[in-house]
Amino acid sequence: MSTDMTSVPATAPLAAAREVTPAPTSPSPRGGAGWARRVAVWLTCGVFAVIFVYPLVWLVSASLKPRQDVFNNKLIPDPFAFGNYAKVLEELPFLQWTLNSVVVGMAAAIAVTLSSALVAFGFAYFQFRGKNALFALVLGSMMLPSAATLIPTYLIWNYLGLASTQVPLWAGNLFGSAFYIFLLRQFFRGLPREIFDAARVDGSGFFGLFWRIALPMSKPALAITFILEFQASWVDLLKPLVYLRDESLFTLPRGLKSVLDQFGQGGQREWEVVMAANVLVVLPMFLLFAVAGKYIMQGISVSGSKE
């Protein structure tokens, strides 16, 4: 449905889903000037790299320091306080929260991938009257601020008796999501028509075309969809704040917020615990990025240049 207001990362790009080709650039260095330029570029890259990475290094370092040293801004903790992590795992239901995040993220990602693929195939394969207008509506719905639907959506789940469960965190995904519909439609349109025609001749039904031909041929696009949505679900704070009351149902972002309130500025000022908890929330996303960064960056890179 509407885009997720909490994902500031420029949210999901609107337009095309063409894969990004590497830039045919870097003019060949011409003598000494080219050399100097290259060094300048590398130095600038280095400075920015430090700006982007050092906060995370600081975080990991702070999470390993004893309480009185957390804010000393030294790179290497002295002594190392691995106990901070033990405390997080002992005093907080952190493993439960991680499990909740995994379950909700999987449900959200599977639901949105299958439903969006279904709808995208409808748009890609069939010709019918009003198709373009309807697809324009899909694209238009992407611009809708989720704040405009937040309250009635809550009341719907409340009416269904599910307002304090994890169901609202993923069940909306069963109806497809505009950006992924767009992305998958682009992919399906690139599949050769003859394969589908041949399958029709062999007696395949329309669902068979989708399930046995289109889906197996679209694994990269499905992977992008799945991973982007898993990530979006993992980092979401707003929906868990709205819906989850019971601490045992918390996802990691909601859990981290309550750790901050309990151990940080709201309470005992045990910042080393907060920092260790923070690392444990960030780490799974970095692992995902290490494994599937290619897909994540491809999904984001789809540029906004084609209407």
Add this chain to the structure above:
Amino acid sequence: MRPETRAAYGFLSPWVIGFLGLTLGPVIATFVMSFSDYDVLSSTQWVGAENYRDALDDPHAHAALKNTFFYTALYVPLSIGIALGLALLLQSAGRLKGVFRTVIYLPVVTPPVATGVLFLQLLNGQTGLINNVLGTFALPTPNWTTDPMWIKPGIVIMSLWSVGSVTLILFAALAEVPAHLREAALVDGAGAWRRFYHITLPMISPAIFFSVVVNTIASLQLFSEVYTMYFGATTTPPPEEALFYVVYLFEQAFRDFEMGYAAALSWLLFLIIMAITAVQLVVSRRLVHYRSD
């Protein structure tokens, strides 16, 4: 009905049902609710336009709107400018391209709530790393998290840390600028700046425009980082400068259960976003160059 058409409707039905039930229906319901007094527990009172009149008189709503506009006006141009610079840098990074791209993108992968917790410390006036660095260069070291004048700039700094997604979008657009155009200009003797201004910039203007629109919409709805840093169960009352529109809306709806009033606030935000996007679209007609292929 042809079997194809029937099948097509079948495939589209999840989205149509969801659109009606979870998008269009709720948007209309938000509008209807905005004329009511509703707290979930007791029954609905119809109050006419009172919620809208209240919003016009509500100093918190004013502050929230002002903060949100200030932030958006500061963050969007800065983020686009920095992202463009980084994208150009990335393009000429040669062998370092892969590593540098990953590095720029790491903050985007960091969950917003984690970014909020982290920057609450980095921005701290006394012990924070940012002032530590600024102090080393004898630059001013404001109290980013407590001084009313510096709270919003501090939030902008935090948001700029995650500029990697815009960078990647612009980088992808740069990669699609046909090399032959630049080479032709080079042959014609155009300097680097002219090549950028007359060829590269028009070619990537759709991507820039897209980023402006999407970033504006996202900025007007900034929530997670700010809520994490300043709201929730804190011992100190949240500073008024950190009250952003969606944060206020959230607190009205889900802390105070003033659902009718919050619905009016939602609907106002919806109108504001539509209006701003419409203005951006009109302005873009003159500035954005779409390729005809």
